[in-house]
Amino acid sequence: MKRFEIAVGIIRNQNAEIFLAQRSAGSHMANMWEFPGGKIEQGETPEQALERELMEEVGITPTGFSLFEKQEHQFPDRHVSLWFFLVEQWDGEPWGKEGQPSRWVAQQALEPEQFPPANAPVIAKLQQTA
Numbered sequence: 001m002k003r004f005e006i007a008v009g010i011i012r013n014q015n016a017e018i019f020l021a022q023r024s025a026g027s028h029m030a031n032m033w034e035f036p037g038g039k040i041e042q043g044e045t046p047e048q049a050l051e052r053e054l055m056e057e058v059g060i061t062p063t064g065f066s067l068f069e070k071q072e073h074q075f076p077d078r079h080v081s082l083w084f085f086l087v088e089q090w091d092g093e094p095w096g097k098e099g100q101p102s103r104w105v106a107q108q109a110l111e112p113e114q115f116p117p118a119n120a121p122v123i124a125k126l127q128q129t130a
């Protein structure tokens with residue numbers, strides 16, 4: 001069984017909107033919406049992986065963020081440990097740097113069924129703490 005540690009950024013602006021990206025057609029959980037992020041590499045802390053992935057995927061440098069939730073999820077073919085960081089300050093303006101569709105969505109309008117199943121608990125928590 002493959003195991004992955006993943007760092008993702010819940011990028012939230014002052015209007016309580018969250019920046020989402022769409023997963024590419026050939027990827028795991030293809031075409032679902034996601035919080036940008038990716039695999040923590042060997043020797044990296046989760047925070048360092050977050051900074052690297054957000055620059056690679058959406059072109060921002062997070063400057064103010066904290067761990068919001070850690071979630072374990074068992075998929076049929078893999079186990080993932082997800083570190084969800086709430087990112088409220090950054091340098092730059094996020095965009096779909098790898099060509100992926102992206103959009104800002106009001107936090108209260110996030111629909112868990114549009115995300116990988118591992119995201120449901122963290123979306124519920126976000127909407128409760130608004």
Ligand SMILES: Nc1nc2c([nH]c(=O)n2[C@@H]2O[C@H](COP(=O)(O)OP(=O)(O)OP(=O)(O)O)[C@@H](O)[C@H]2O)c(=O)[nH]1
Nearest residue numbers: 006008027028029034035036037038039080116118119
């Ligand atoms: N980025 C991201 N991945 C998520 C989320 N929820 C979730 O279950 N995942 C899963 O966590 C893993 C993230 O890996 P990734 O494909 O983004 O990894 P990566 O950016 O390093 O890509 P690469 O492997 O192509 O280099 C995938 O298995 C994905 O399905 C989420 O909200 N954001």
Ligand SMILES: [Mg+2]
Nearest residue numbers: 036037038039
């Ligand atoms: Mg990724």
